[in-house]
Amino acid sequence: MDSDTLDRIRSNDHRTLSRVISQIENDGDIPDSFFKDVHTIENQALRIGITGPPGAGKSTLTNLLIQQYIDDGKSVGVVAVDPTSPFTGGALLGDRVRMNNYIWDDNVFIRSMGSHGDLGGLARKTQDVGDILSASGKDVVIIETVGVGQGEHDVAKAVDLTLVLLVPESGDEIQLMKAGLIEIGDMFVINKSDREGAGRLAQTLKSMLHTFTKKGKLEPPVYNTSADRNEGIADLYNALNELLSVMESKGILIQKQLDRHRNRVYNLIQDRLLKKFWTPERLDQLEISINNLETTQTSPHEVASILLNKAHE
Ligand SMILES: Nc1nc2c(ncn2[C@@H]2O[C@H](COP(=O)(O)OP(=O)(O)OP(=O)(O)O)[C@@H](O)[C@H]2O)c(=O)[nH]1
Ligand SMILES: [Mg+2]
Known part of the structure; x- marks a missing residue:
């Protein structure tokens, strides 16, 4: 990787971003020195994970959040991680991503990324892509991932805040526990609240979170939205910013960043030792x-x- 590439990343050249991200996605041989340089020019973009069951409205919501950030004068990078797809070759998966409004906007960069079936690798790649987007000067990096298994737990470790999206059909207490999403959310959103059962689910969820939140930890707030009608989005956006500032003032964000750093070193060493072995x-x-x-x-x-x-x- 040459210094020209680094300069282009730094100057927010979206074609270069796309090319480098494809290389990461396809396990291209990127030297350590490149990441070292990316790290030195990295600004600290805020990283937000959005996860939830397939079709819950994650992309629709992300689209609206992008608009909120733009209206606030911020730039946004989005990676839609699709653990079921081997790789995407950088194509926007039209029906999965549904975010084509910003193709010509320098302040918005959107990519989807597959996993090659290797979920562990996906977490590492997501981190690396986050660094690249951060280095390009984006204020916020949103990582959308389908919550179907272990993958989203790894991705949750790659972000500052995880927003879990559910729908009224997400079920009762037992189903929610089984889905394993309860413990990873910093904030919960019941989307498709135009449908029956949204109020009930919100109540169930709130009482579960109240019971399961450990002493001294923040109890995750619950919000209702109807993303395709743009309802509840402004409230959600304000609450998100509020939560982030509480997390910052309590030192939670810093702690997450330090944990992330430690985990990455740990995982890199594990990967390298295995490769060598x-x-x-x-x-x-x-x-x-x-x-x-x-x-x-x-x-x-x-x-x-x-x-x-x-x-x-
Ligand atoms: N009724 C209703 N439909 C919605 C709402 N939000 C999104 N949808 C619809 O739900 C479908 C899935 O939306 P997406 O935003 O693609 O969902 P997703 O979670 O990103 O889907 P995957 O990435 O495929 O897992 C689309 O047809 C949306 O129009 C909502 O609030 N209410
Ligand atoms: Mg989607």
Whole structure:
């Protein structure tokens, strides 16, 4: 990666942003020195995660939040992470992203990104893309991700604030617990509140959050919106900013950033050690031991010990 690329990122050249993000998405060989430089020019964009079940209205809401930020004179970068898609090649997934209003606006950059089926890698990539967008000078980076599994938990660790979007059909207490979204939200939004059951869900959710919020932690607020009618959005936006300033004054944002930093180092080391460990030779050995397994009954523990011991030879 040359210094020209860095300059272009810094000067908010969207084509360069797109190219570099594609490289990250496709596991391109980007040298560490590049990220080092990106980090030094990184401004501290606020990172917001929006997660929730498929079709809950995440993109519709994101679109409206973009407008609120623009009206406030802020610039926004959006990454729509699609864990179900192997990769997107940088194309806007028209029907998933629904954010085509800003194509010509320098203050808004929108990308979707797939995972290659590797959710762990997705969290790392999301962080890296966040850094790039931050370096381009965006004030806010929004990461939209579908809440269907482990992926959103990782993404939640990559942001300053996680907004969980639910719909009236999201169900009762037990279903909400099972979905695993309760513990990751800093703020909850019941979208499609034009539908029946929105008030009931809000009550259920509030009492759950009241019960489960640990002492000394902030109890996440609950808001109702109808994104496709632009209802409740201004209130939500104000509440979001209010929550952020409370989080900032209580030192929660700084703590999250420090945790994020620690986690990234941890994950990078894990990735690198694994990459270093699995040489073609060891992969061959593993294959051989698997073939032998049928006849020799070697336990996986034993095979692992043998391979690990060889690592020390
Ligand atoms: N009734 C109703 N429909 C809505 C509302 N908000 C969004 N929708 C509709 O719900 C559908 C899905 O909206 P999206 O914004 O694409 O939802 P999403 O969560 O981004 O979807 P995925 O990214 O595919 O998971 C669209 O047809 C929207 O028009 C709402 O408040 N009420
Ligand atoms: Mg979407």
